[in-house]
Amino acid sequence: MMIESNRVSYKAGRMVIYGIVLFLTLACLLPLWNIAALSFSAAEEVDANRVGLLPRGATAAAYVKLLTDGQFWRSFLISIERVALALVFNMTLVTLMAYPLAKSRRQFRGRGIYMGLLIFAMLFSGGLIPTYLTIRNLRLLNTIWALVLPGAVPIFNVILLINFFRGIPKSLEEAAMLDGLSPPGVLFRIFIPCAIAPLAAIALFSIVGTWNDFYSGLIYIRTKANYPLMTYIQSLNVDLAAIAKTGDLNALKAALAVSSRNLNAAKIVTATIPLLLIYPLLQKYFISGIVVGSVKE
Numbered sequence: 037m038m039i040e041s042n043r044v045s046y047k048a049g050r051m052v053i054y055g056i057v058l059f060l061t062l063a064c065l066l067p068l069w070n071i072a073a074l075s076f077s078a079a080e081e082v083d084a085n086r087v088g089l090l091p092r093g094a095t096a097a098a099y100v101k102l103l104t105d106g107q108f109w110r111s112f113l114i115s116i117e118r119v120a121l122a123l124v125f126n127m128t129l130v131t132l133m134a135y136p137l138a139k140s141r142r143q144f145r146g147r148g149i150y151m152g153l154l155i156f157a158m159l160f161s162g163g164l165i166p167t168y169l170t171i172r173n174l175r176l177l178n179t180i181w182a183l184v185l186p187g188a189v190p191i192f193n194v195i196l197l198i199n200f201f202r203g204i205p206k207s208l209e210e211a212a213m214l215d216g217l218s219p220p221g222v223l224f225r226i227f228i229p230c231a232i233a234p235l236a237a238i239a240l241f242s243i244v245g246t247w248n249d250f251y252s253g254l255i256y257i258r259t260k261a262n263y264p265l266m267t268y269i270q271s272l273n274v275d276l277a278a279i280a281k282t283g284d285l286n287a288l289k290a291a292l293a294v295s296s297r298n299l300n301a302a303k304i305v306t307a308t309i310p311l312l313l314i315y316p317l318l319q320k321y322f323i324s325g326i327v328v329g330s331v332k333e
Contacts, residue, residue, distance in 0.1 A: 075099070075301035082298045098302035102269070107260065111268035118183050118264055119246045125188040126242040127235065133194050135223050138201035158191040164255070171256055182256035183264060187246070193238045200234045201227055243314055248307075269303040 069089050074082055078093025086092055102108050137154075141147050161167075167186060176182040204227060212222045228235070253267025260271065 071301045071304050074298050075305050077298055079298060082301075098298045099306070101299065102302055102306055107263075107268060108265075110261065111263050111265040114180065114262065115247060115265035118180060119243055121180065121184045122187065122246040123239060123242050125184060126190060126193065127239060129189045130193045130197055130238060131223070131228065131235070133189065134197035134201055135219075135227060137194070138198045154191050154194060158195075168255060177256055178258045178262055180262075183249075183252050186252070190238075190241065190245075193241060196238065197231065197234055200231055204230055240315070244311060247311060266307060269307060 066089070070087070073089055073091045074087050075098050076091040076094055076096065077087045078095050079097070081087055081092040136144055137147055137150060139147060162170075171177055171182050171186070176185065208226060209222055212226050217225060248266060250264070250266035250270045253264045254270075257263055257267065260268065263271065
């Protein structure tokens with residue numbers, strides 16, 4: 037009798053858990069589904085708030101406006117270049133910084149000082165104005181480097197990798213040293229192959245953070261031609277008055293088919309697609325990378 041009661045309680049508990057997970061899943065997915073429906077709906081339907089989970093007056097006018105814009109593709113390529121450079125800098129500098137800081141105080145006497153500086157820098161940033169003045173004095177304004185170098189060393193990622201490196205058995209490193217490997221050899225032939233999961237998590241953080249950042253483009257880039265994609269699509273709007281002044285009837289007709297709301301929805305969908313393509317490739321490493329990098333030995 038007790039066993040049967042336990043089985044009923046177990047099944048009821050599982051049903052409650054499944055219900056909570058389903059509710060949270062819908063709470064996350066339905067707003068995104070609505071955004072996608074807005075992006076494919078006619079301007080008058082969107083402005084009248086008649087769009088729910090299905091498009092009304094289905095049209096791809098918002099996407100045509102985005103994808104036929106030459107500056108859109110230029111900004112897309114700039115963002116690709118930015119993400120690639122940031123990924124190389126992040127992975128290289130984070131790894132080279134985490135490896136020595138993972139050593140004990142006996143092996144690296146200055147470790148405490150460097151860790152204190154890292155924690156302080158993570159908690160207290162230099163501030164927007166000093167950072168801007170530094171970028172300006174280095175003559176990096178309006179260049180791709182102004183978008184890459186300020187975030188070249190994400191300190192949270194350094195600490196994540198330090199904790200993982202400290203969890204690698206010391207005997208493994210000592211055996212490699214006895215076999216004649218130098219410290220760089222130990223790093224590249226022992227530590228990095230063992231750290232695939234946390235490195236994949238760090239790569240995902242770098243890609244997502246860099247791709248989604250639009251504010252840096254507004255601050256450091258002066259000309260729209262050099263905007264990264266996120267900054268450019270944030271600046272897009274439907275300005276009927278300006279188009280009417282040009283006298284281009286075709287452009288005016290195309291603009292009338294788009295409202296600011298469904299154009300903004302198309303921006304969100306377009307900007308999300310590259311991340312949706314990348315995330316499944318790294319997702320299997322993501323959770324394990326976070327767990328093993330957040331537990332200290």
